[in-house]
Amino acid sequence: MGHHDCHEKTDDPNLTEYDIILNSSGGKDSQAMLDVVCRRAADAGVLDRITVLHCALGRVEWPGTADLARRQALHYGVRYEERHREQGDLLTQVRQRGRWPSATARYCTSDQKLGPARKLVTQLVNELGAIDRPAQVLNCMGLRAQESRARLKKAKLSPDHTASNGRREVCTWLPIHEWSETEVWQHIRASGVPYHPAYDAGMTRLSCSLCILGSRADLLRAARLRPDLAAEYARIEDEIGHRFRNDMSMAEIITGANP
Known part of the structure; x- marks a missing residue:
């Protein structure tokens, strides 16, 4: 060694x-x-x-x-x-x-x-x-x-x-x-090992369902896929008086997810 x-x-x-x-x-x-x-x-x-x-x-x-x-x-x-x-x-x-x-x-x-x-x-x-x-x-x-x-x-x-x-x-x-x-997905498909279904539902990243670093599209999609969790985030936002993100609050994300 x-x-x-x-x-x-x-x-x-x-x-x-x-x-x-x-x-x-x-x-x-x-x-x-x-x-x-x-x-x-x-x-x-x-x-x-x-x-x-x-x-x-x-x-x-x-x-x-x-x-x-x-x-x-x-x-x-x-x-x-x-x-x-x-x-x-x-x-x-x-x-x-x-x-x-x-x-x-x-x-x-x-x-x-x-x-x-x-x-x-x-x-x-x-x-x-x-x-x-x-x-x-x-x-x-x-x-x-x-x-x-x-x-x-x-x-x-x-x-x-x-x-x-x-x-x-x-x-x-x-x-x-x-x-x-692209290389990542080619590798995964070639391996035949199962991957998370959230990707097939349109998510580009897995991580936390509602990630502060997520794209707007991912956040809207996640709020549609997990409405109860999004609602809990919105309640915490109210409770602590701090927006989920400066540029978009969880309340706005929920509204955008269910136009």
């Missing part, structure tokens, strides 16, 4: 040197990433080192998402772990804070996903027991450059200093960073 450093020139890590976490939202990008990494790990004989992590978001995510993430992991024969934020779900958090998350303050991602993921890293390292070197953890995410300017700037392979310590070195890997949406 050679010591590995994420600063190396290569974008493609040697999977035999790591324990691997695949962050799966159950959405199309993590599904394509799962396929790519599991195939490579199988070729390298290290499929047993993969753990798929789904951070369950409860009622704000599309129904059936956690179950689908589990089934996808099962398809590749890899371990599946589900986590959620212990202190309550996103809507509980919005009520406590009195504000919705925003593109500049995405506490939803940091608290609902990154926090639970970090705890899993600790658990995996503890399971490895007394190895005589820092554990090498490869944390894989299905982020794509095409999705946003912030994502475009991210390195494909980078050290995660905040998650690393004397017992572990954590690297973040974005295996499908340069892929287009």
Whole structure:
């Protein structure tokens, strides 16, 4: 087991040197990433080192998402772990804070996903027991450059200093960073693994059903598909006196969804 450093020139890590976490939202990008990494790990004989992590978001995510993430992991024969934020779900958090998350303050991602993921890293390292070197953890995410300017700037392979310590070195890997949406779907269709039905209902992203970063079309569609959830968001909006988004309130989204 050679010591590995994420600063190396290569974008493609040697999977035999790591324990691997695949962050799966159950959405199309993590599904394509799962396929790519599991195939490579199988070729390298290290499929047993993969753990798929789904951070369950409860009622704000599309129904059936956690179950689908589990089934996808099962398809590749890899371990599946589900986590959620212990202190309550996103809507509980919005009520406590009195504000919705925003593109500049995405506490939803940091608290609902990154926090639970970090705890899993600790658990995996503890399971490895007394190895005589820092554990090498490869944390894989299905982020794509095409999705946003912030994502475009991210390195494909980078050290995660905040998650690393004397017992572990954590690297973040974005295996499908340069892929287009078309490539993602080609891959999924070729794999034959089931994907979430929300896409066939016209959604372009999975994530939270009503995501603060969603396009107007996605938000209107989601409000039509999940009217009860949209109504709950509108009630919270009233309760805390803060709009879901500066440019459109949930009340406006609901009105637009049911003209």
